Amino acid sequence: MSEQGDQVPGYRMIRMAALQDAPAAALADVEAWQARTTHPDVLGGGGPVFGVAEELEAGGWRIVSLFSGSYPQGARDSMAMSFRERARSAEDAGDRETQREWLRNAERLDWEALDELTVLGRRFRIVRGDQFIRMGPTGPEPPRPSDPDPAKAGHGHEYRGRTKGFVIDPFTPTGMSEGILRMELLSLVHAPGSAPEGVRRDALQALETHPGGVLLPAEFTAAELSDGHWAPTQLTNASPQGSRDTLTTYLRVMAPVMEELDEETRAEYGRLADRMDAERCDELVVDGCRTRIVRVERLVRVGPDGPEGPRPSDPDPELPTAVQEKRLREEGVFDEYRVLNEEETEQRRLADEQSKEFLRLFEEQRRRRDEAEGA
Incomplete structure (x- = not known):
């Protein structure tokens, strides 16, 4: 089935097929249909995200990076990193010419805000995705039973997700x-x-x-209900457990230092984090505010030349890495012989104290989880 019949261009196709031969996919499709009733409204989910994709000879574009950065520059930095990884592989294979070509283009990205490059006949592009959240009478949609969630508490980072390697191809x-x-x-x-x-x-x-588009694998975030509105409080994670772990790390490690919590509140936050670890629940009430793990849909728009890149109106405040370093050096930030003034000295002292407290709390959290897994 297609969007407008069989004569439309491939990039505008939406081919629907029965999924009886794939039980997991069929279940996911049923849950998606049920979500139209339980969470009928579709709202913007916190602005665009960006990743890197490589055009394939066989058609489509394969995502070669994580796809969660809020600004295009983060994806450009990922592209440069990918080029350097390919340069190392070429070096290991003894191909010096190929190695130099990958490095030359990586260095270009260090200095220039480029959204597309062709290297050794292979086209790479910074790709833009829109985020959406389904809403219902009780708030945003939580994770679905069919959403992959294999990691244990504290190990959400080990699940790399399904986005890297995903092929953007409307014909699928x-x-x-x-x-x-x-x-x-x-x-x-x-x-x-x-x-x-x-x-x-x-x-x-x-x-x-x-005018065409492809849905990426769903990701997850935590959202807080405040003044009658739900708002995301973290970047997306590849799995619900990744978002739970981010939230429990905030409760145990970040909040006590950043919010200067008293001992009683620290203990309460710790109990909430323990409950989320033990029950793998998707909602907590923190200081009277509901916080929920939320499912995020992501759509990449596609045209005749492939997936959409950054738009002129997309925020892009970050500089290429070499440009930023040059600017900071000119401002004297990296001058190790510069004498700090009184305010800078106090700021550094406070930062050092915070860093030590963060490390202590991280170590406490690691030890607690190790003991729980060994019990």
Whole structure:
């Protein structure tokens, strides 16, 4: 099945297929359909995210990095890192010419904010994804039973997720529910007055330049209900357990130092973290505020030349690494012989004390989890 029949371009295709031969996929499709009833509203989920993709000879673009950075520069840095990894492989194989070509392009990225490069005949691009959250009467949608969640408490970082290596190809068949969701998301655009004019203008233009799209594997975040609104409180994780671990680390390690908690509140936060570890629950009440682990859908728009890159209106405040280092050196930040003034000395002292406290609490958390797993 296609979006408008069999004559539309491949990048606009939404091919839906029965999933009876794949029980796990069929279950996921049923849950996606049920979510339309339990959480019928689809809202923006915290701004765009960016990753790196490589064009494949056979068609489509394979994601070669994590896909969670809020700014394009983070993805450019990941592209440079990927090039250096390929340079090391070329060096190990004794191919000096290939090694030099990868390194030359990695160094370009250190100095230039480039969103696409062709290296040795292979095209790489910074790819943009929109995030969405389903909402219902009780709030945002939590993880679904079919969402992969294999890691034990404290080990969410060990699950690398399904995004790296995922191929962005609209021609790949999908289940009925995902296909319908793709059609819904592709038509969404900011209402007049709901976003800065440049953001709305770019979104309207994307409807024309990148009318197709692909859903990436879902990721997860923690969101807090405050003043009647739910807002994400962390970057996305590849699994629900990754988000739980991020939240429990905040409760045990970050909050006591950053919020200067008293001993009673520290103990209460610790009990909440223990409960989340033990029950693998997806909701807590912290200081009277509901905090929930939330499922995040991510859509990459696709046009005739492949996936969409960064838009002019996307925030891009970070500089390439070499440019940033040069600027800091010019400002004297790296001058080890510069005498600090009184305010800078006090700031450094406080930072050192915070660092020591963070390390102590991290060690306490590690020891607690080791003891729990050894029991």
